[in-house]
Amino acid sequence: MSDLSNAAASPGSIGTAKLRFYGWWIATAAVLVVLPYIFRSGGALTAFSLVGISIIFSLSYNILLGQTGMLSFGHAVYYGLGGFLAIHGMNLIAGLKLPVPLPLVPLIGALAGLFFAAILGWVSTRRSGTAFAMISLGVAELVASSALILRSFFGGEAGVSANRTKLLRVFDLNFGSQIQIYYLVAFWTLIAAIAMYALTRTPLGRMCNAVRDNPERVQFVGYDPHVVRYLAFCFAGFFAGIAGALAAINFEIANSAYLGAVQSGTVLFATYIGGVGFFIGPIVGAIFVTLLSLGLSDLTSVWQLYFGIFFIAVVMFAPGGITGLLMMHRSLLKAGTLGRVLPSYLIAFVPTLAMVAGLMLAIETIVHYTVNPGDDPNTKAFGIPFDASSPITWVLATVLIIVGFFLARKSWTRVGRAWDDATTVAREKGVHA
Amino acid sequence: MLLFLMASGLTVIFSMLGVLNFAHASFYMLGAFFGFQISRWIGFWPALLIAPPLVGAIGAAVERYGLRPVHKNGHVAELLFTFGLAFAIEEVVQIIWGKSPVDFRVPPVLDFPAFTIFSTNYPAYKMFMLLVSIVIFAGLLIVLKKTRIGLIVQAALTHPHMVGHLGHNVGRIFMLVFGVGTALAAVAGVIAGPALVTQSNMAGLLGPILFVVVVVGGLGSLPGAFIASLLIGLVQTFAVSMDGSLASAFGPLGPGNKNPFVADIWNVTIAQIAPIMPYFLLVLILIVRPMGLLGKRES
Numbered sequence: 001m002s003d004l005s006n007a008a009a010s011p012g013s014i015g016t017a018k019l020r021f022y023g024w025w026i027a028t029a030a031v032l033v034v035l036p037y038i039f040r041s042g043g044a045l046t047a048f049s050l051v052g053i054s055i056i057f058s059l060s061y062n063i064l065l066g067q068t069g070m071l072s073f074g075h076a077v078y079y080g081l082g083g084f085l086a087i088h089g090m091n092l093i094a095g096l097k098l099p100v101p102l103p104l105v106p107l108i109g110a111l112a113g114l115f116f117a118a119i120l121g122w123v124s125t126r127r128s129g130t131a132f133a134m135i136s137l138g139v140a141e142l143v144a145s146s147a148l149i150l151r152s153f154f155g156g157e158a159g160v161s162a163n164r165t166k167l168l169r170v171f172d173l174n175f176g177s178q179i180q181i182y183y184l185v186a187f188w189t190l191i192a193a194i195a196m197y198a199l200t201r202t203p204l205g206r207m208c209n210a211v212r213d214n215p216e217r218v219q220f221v222g223y224d225p226h227v228v229r230y231l232a233f234c235f236a237g238f239f240a241g242i243a244g245a246l247a248a249i250n251f252e253i254a255n256s257a258y259l260g261a262v263q264s265g266t267v268l269f270a271t272y273i274g275g276v277g278f279f280i281g282p283i284v285g286a287i288f289v290t291l292l293s294l295g296l297s298d299l300t301s302v303w304q305l306y307f308g309i310f311f312i313a314v315v316m317f318a319p320g321g322i323t324g325l326l327m328m329h330r331s332l333l334k335a336g337t338l339g340r341v342l343p344s345y346l347i348a349f350v351p352t353l354a355m356v357a358g359l360m361l362a363i364e365t366i367v368h369y370t371v372n373p374g375d376d377p378n379t380k381a382f383g384i385p386f387d388a389s390s391p392i393t394w395v396l397a398t399v400l401i402i403v404g405f406f407l408a409r410k411s412w413t414r415v416g417r418a419w420d421d422a423t424t425v426a427r428e429k430g431v432h433a
Numbered sequence: 434m435l436l437f438l439m440a441s442g443l444t445v446i447f448s449m450l451g452v453l454n455f456a457h458a459s460f461y462m463l464g465a466f467f468g469f470q471i472s473r474w475i476g477f478w479p480a481l482l483i484a485p486p487l488v489g490a491i492g493a494a495v496e497r498y499g500l501r502p503v504h505k506n507g508h509v510a511e512l513l514f515t516f517g518l519a520f521a522i523e524e525v526v527q528i529i530w531g532k533s534p535v536d537f538r539v540p541p542v543l544d545f546p547a548f549t550i551f552s553t554n555y556p557a558y559k560m561f562m563l564l565v566s567i568v569i570f571a572g573l574l575i576v577l578k579k580t581r582i583g584l585i586v587q588a589a590l591t592h593p594h595m596v597g598h599l600g601h602n603v604g605r606i607f608m609l610v611f612g613v614g615t616a617l618a619a620v621a622g623v624i625a626g627p628a629l630v631t632q633s634n635m636a637g638l639l640g641p642i643l644f645v646v647v648v649v650g651g652l653g654s655l656p657g658a659f660i661a662s663l664l665i666g667l668v669q670t671f672a673v674s675m676d677g678s679l680a681s682a683f684g685p686l687g688p689g690n691k692n693p694f695v696a697d698i699w700n701v702t703i704a705q706i707a708p709i710m711p712y713f714l715l716v717l718i719l720i721v722r723p724m725g726l727l728g729k730r731e732s
Contacts, residue, residue: 065509069509071509071512071513073516123716123719123720126719127719129508129509130453130508130512131648133453133512134453134644134645134647134648135648135715135719137641137644138641138644138645138648138711138712138715138716139712139715139716141641141709141712142709142712142713142715142716145709145712146709149709261637261641265516265520268513268516272513302524302528304520304524305521305524305525305528307520308517308518308520308521308524309521311513311517311520312499312514312517312518312521315503315506315510315513315514315517316499316502316503316514319503319506319510366528366529367528
């Protein structure tokens, strides 16, 4: 994103920069259109729809975490309320036969998200940092618990359902099939992503960054950080509402799990794993996490543990997330010194992989012993059969972990040296690292 | 009171390290499960002595190898780290002890009613819990305020570099503080385990309320945490025992309730909304006093 603004500095390159900018969005749109023709199965379409919803949700979350620096543990509140109001809206429209087609229903969710963010946000955004995180957690618990008490509106445990095909039809689209839902989700994802990208370019978006980096300075300049945080919060609620409404349309049901802590945690994971420093980060994270949760749950019973460990690893070793890691290499790529780092990466990769494999083997063996001890010891994880009772497995796991750990430590030090080397050369060539 | 025991550990860690330990409730849960496992092998009393140092050691290791490398990335990263940790600990507990509650019993020595009020028996174990909490609170206060160790710990909080120059290992002090904080949570876990239900979601149940206590009391304030935990404990207890609703309060004067949504709000009893009272209190307090009851102004 930053190279766009750099390129715009020289007058001759404005045209190419614009071309590149619009080219990106048009290419994305083209990919979204073509995607269902490549992956035709119903499962793939459902997965893509979920990914789209997750992208909007993560991007909206990044307005808070990445742009304004507010760590929220209760973002699912606006997602869930958007979903609930969308469901009720659909029922109302179908009941009264109002001339509102389904593609406009996400707007109901968006307005609902905006409305509740506007109410709850004023209190929440009075403090920033850790206190804000705790308050958002409290508000989330408040709403989630209320959802179980106010049964007629939230439908208790079972939730509220609706029929998406009963709404007014435009161009003879009934939205019965998954492919039509996919295109609906894709359409809204693109719209929302463009809108949110545009938001980061507005003066408000810039003020959000300023509030994140130095709230005191913002006060000196004459802005109220509370108001800026509040506005960012409202926008985040608005887009989260769109995501919630789309989820409600996709599943044709809204239940209290939409509002819960798990949903808030998932979006936090997705956004952070993707990387909060770049606009593209949450998109990458949403795709990664959604596909991972869909894929891993088939492969192993304790995928959530892997998920948690992976998240901890990202926080510890790659605070910039996946995109942050990739973007680190851009300056090296420009200077042409990437080749110096790659061999040491390859060397480091082998013991790290060994360590991870050993850990996974150990976890799976322990899981096998504690969760279902009576079963056949010849068990399977990740499609690879192994014998949980044989001592070879135990020894192998231990050796892999210990040897892998020491070799990985050594080799990563090497990577660090190669990295310093490469960046020094890059700096000498005049590329900013 | 149990709430306070937990909140005190959390507050101590927060005011010392500036880290709000999201996994605090998870350490409490670990304490309960360790206590259960050890009491099965060698009895309850050794468990009460052994489990907290074990959990404290885990906590110290987490601080040393997990939190300290993350520290340079700022508070948000630290908070996220403990959040991920809470997630992972819950999963591990589920794997080892399963999802259903384990059979963690009150030791037979204390399994008798202490006294009887209005034909309700007050179990002696509750008295014991109260006693332990008070002893620990008093001990903590004395150690922090009256001893040389407490002096160094407080100094390390405000002037870490100066304390470092004086020859103290600041890193180790922080590690110890974190370990003691998590050990306190584990004590709470061991004594709460038999009284409440020991299962893998107990961290998730207690965690949010704990943070409400800390925020309502004012971040980093030990007396504030004390007042807030009493307040929230009382509010919850009274709310559960009251059986009234807006409908019964207004009686026949109430409007006719045609709309089911309004009827829901109208007929909900105070006992039903007891679980959300703490959060309600949180929002109220924040409207009136954003820094919490005894909190300092945001610096």
